[in-house]
Amino acid sequence: MSSDIASLERRNLVGLGRTDLAGEMAEFGAEPFRARQLWHWIYHRGVTDFADMTNLAKSFREQLAKTYELRRPEISRALASRDGTRKWLLRFADGQEVETVHIPETDRGTLCVSSQVGCTLTCSFCHTGTQRLVRNLSAAEIVGQIMVARDALGEWPSPKDDRQLTNIVLMGMGEPLYNFANVAAAMKIAMDPEGLAVSRRKITLSTSGVVPMIERCGAELGVNLAVSLHAVTDELRERLVPLNRKYPIAELLWACRNYPGSSNARRITFEYVMLKGVNDSPAEAKELVRLLKGIPAKVNLIPFNPWPGAPYECSSGEAIKAFSDIVFEAGYSAPVRTPRGRDISAACGQLKSDSVRARRTAQAPQPAA
Numbered sequence: 001m002s003s004d005i006a007s008l009e010r011r012n013l014v015g016l017g018r019t020d021l022a023g024e025m026a027e028f029g030a031e032p033f034r035a036r037q038l039w040h041w042i043y044h045r046g047v048t049d050f051a052d053m054t055n056l057a058k059s060f061r062e063q064l065a066k067t068y069e070l071r072r073p074e075i076s077r078a079l080a081s082r083d084g085t086r087k088w089l090l091r092f093a094d095g096q097e098v099e100t101v102h103i104p105e106t107d108r109g110t111l112c113v114s115s116q117v118g119c120t121l122t123c124s125f126c127h128t129g130t131q132r133l134v135r136n137l138s139a140a141e142i143v144g145q146i147m148v149a150r151d152a153l154g155e156w157p158s159p160k161d162d163r164q165l166t167n168i169v170l171m172g173m174g175e176p177l178y179n180f181a182n183v184a185a186a187m188k189i190a191m192d193p194e195g196l197a198v199s200r201r202k203i204t205l206s207t208s209g210v211v212p213m214i215e216r217c218g219a220e221l222g223v224n225l226a227v228s229l230h231a232v233t234d235e236l237r238e239r240l241v242p243l244n245r246k247y248p249i250a251e252l253l254w255a256c257r258n259y260p261g262s263s264n265a266r267r268i269t270f271e272y273v274m275l276k277g278v279n280d281s282p283a284e285a286k287e288l289v290r291l292l293k294g295i296p297a298k299v300n301l302i303p304f305n306p307w308p309g310a311p312y313e314c315s316s317g318e319a320i321k322a323f324s325d326i327v328f329e330a331g332y333s334a335p336v337r338t339p340r341g342r343d344i345s346a347a348c349g350q351l352k353s354d355s356v357r358a359r360r361t362a363q364a365p366q367p368a369a
C-alpha cells in the first residue's frame with residue numbers, strides 16, 4: 001500500500017517519449033542534455049534507481065528521486081515452460097493485470113505484448129473477448145512489459161547482438177489499433193536506436209481489422225502488419241470476428257493492399273485460426289489464395305487453443321496439413337504456428353484467461369456444469 005501512495009506522489013518517467021521527457025526536464029529546470037542522459041539511463045541501461053545514474057551530480061540525482069520514479073509493472077507471477085517459454089503475469093498500480101510472454105527460438109526470441117486489459121471486440125473463439133473488464137494500457141504499461149522482460153532476461157544495456165529478445169509482437173491481450181496513441185508512443189520508445197533498439201522490422205502489430213487505423217499504423221510506425229482474417233466469407237467472418245460487420249473483408253483487404261511499406265520483402269501476415277468443421281476445408285483454402293492475390297502476403301495457420309466452454313474445437317492435423325499444402329502450393333508460405341509453452345498456457349491470444357479462471361474458482365466455486 002505504501003508503495004502505491006508513493007507512486008501517486010511521484011511521476012513515473014518510464015513511458016515518456018523523447019519530446020515529453022525533454023519537456024518534463026525543462027519544467028524541472030534541467031538543461032536539455034540532461035533529458036538525453038536520462039533517456040540513455042532509462043531505456044538503454046534499464047536502471048530503476050536514480051542513484052545508479054553515475055554521470056549525474058549526486059544532488060541532481062537526489063532531486064530527481066524526490067519528484068520522479070522509474071516504475072515497472074509488478075511481477076505478480078512468473079512461469080517458465082519446459083520448452084523455454086516464459087510468462088509473466090504483470091500487475092499495474094490499479095490492480096489490473098495482463099500477461100507478457102517470451103518465446104525463444106533458435107534464430108530469435110519473440111516477446112508477445114498486450115495492449116489492453118481485456119478487449120471490447122468479442123471474437124467468438126477468443127477468451128480475452130469474454131472478459132468483462134476492459135481498459136487501455138498506458139504507454140508506460142506497454143513499454144514496461146518489454147522492460148520487465150529485459151530485466152528477467154538480463155539484457156541491459158541493450159545488447160547489439162546475441163539478444164534473447166529480438167522481436168516484439170503485439171498479439172497479447174487487446175486490440176492494439178483501439179489503443180493506437182499509447183501503442184505508438186510505446187513502440188517509438190522500443191524502436192529508438194539509443195533506447196530499447198528493437199528495429200521496426202522486428203515489430204509486428206496484429207489487428208482484427210480496424211480498417212481506418214491501418215494506414216496510419218503503417219505511415220506513423222512502419223511496423224509489420226498481421227491481420228486476423230480467420231474466414232473467407234463475410235457471413236462466417238461476422239460470426240468469428242464481429243468487427244467484420246463494420247469493416248467487411250473487401251475493405252480490409254483493400255487497406256492491406258495499400259499498407260505503407262509492404263513489399264515482397266516485407267509481407268503482411270494473415271492469421272487464420274484453424275477451427276474444426278468451421279473454416280478449415282480445402283475449398284476455403286483455395287478461396288483464401290484467391291482473396292490474397294496481389295497482396296505481398298504470408299499465412300500463419302494457428303491451431304485453435306481451446307478454453308473451457310469454447311464453442312469450437314481445433315482442426316485435425318490432417319485438415320491443417322491439407323489446408324497448408326494448398327496455400328503453400330499457391331506460392332505463399334503457410335507455416336502452422338506450433339503451440340509453445342502449452343504447459344504454462346502461454347499461447348498468444350489466450351493470455352491471462354487461466355489466472356482469471358483460477359482466481360474466480362478460488363473465490364466462488366462455479367456450480368457444476
Ligand code: SAH
Binds near residue numbers: 125127306348
Ligand atoms: N486483437 C488482436 C491481437 C491479439 S489476438 C487480433 O485479434 O489480431 C492475437 C491472435 O491470436 C489473433 O490472430 C487472434 O485471432 C488469435 N487468437 C485469439 N484467441 C485464440 C485461440 N483461442 N486460439 C488460437 N488463436 C487465438
Ligand code: SF4
Binds near residue numbers: 122129
Ligand atoms: Fe480482441 Fe483479438 Fe481476441 Fe478478437 S481475437 S477478442 S480482437 S483480442
